[in-house]
Amino acid sequence: MKYIIILLWFLMFNSCAKPEAVKESAVSVENKRIESLNVIRTKINDSIALKNSQNRLGNLSGNHKLSFSTDGISTFYGTITFKNTERDLYAVNGKATSGKNFISIKGVIKRVSAKHLNFEGEIKQSIHGNSFSRTKKTTFLDEGKGKFWRLQNKVNGVGFVDYIDIYF
Secondary structure, eight states: OHHHHHHHHHHHHHHHHHHHHHHHHHHHHHHHHHHHHHHHHHHHHHHHHHHHHSOSSOOOOEEEEEEEEETTEEEEEEEEEEEEEETTEEEEEEEEEETTEEEEEEEEEEEOSSSEEEEEEEEEEEETTEEEEEOSOEEEEOOSSSSEEEESOOBOTTSOBEEEEEEO
16 A cells, blocks of 8 residues: 555645646747747848938938029028938928028928928028028929929019029
8 A cells, every 4th residue: 555655645646747847848848939020130130220211312411512693693502411311311401691691491302302302390591681481391403403402382472583403
């Protein structure tokens, strides 16, 4: 009887221990498989994010020449800074001055093609004491007349034509 109790006790102890060991190894194999899939997905997602952050139409980041001309005054120049914020999207800030005359540009430009820059923001100007501000969405277009994009909303608040150019 003593041997039977010891035998039963031995069988119970060994039978309880084996399923736990099998479960742990099965779980660890499944965890390893899931972890390897997560590593692969992370690499794929990182490569997609990198491609989505690259500009399709070239990078315009940096300083560009800005010019303003209109009837009655000579052309004056300044700089405009492009800072890339997203794919083909730039925060811009620039100013050109000549004596008391000035123009300032602040806003966002989206490059939609090699020839078109869509601008949203504010263009302030003061020419001969007349101040004018443009806040509508507008376009700068490469008209093929030089290495610049020209503002297409050319008529100011007084009725004169202004040429505002951003050079490549």
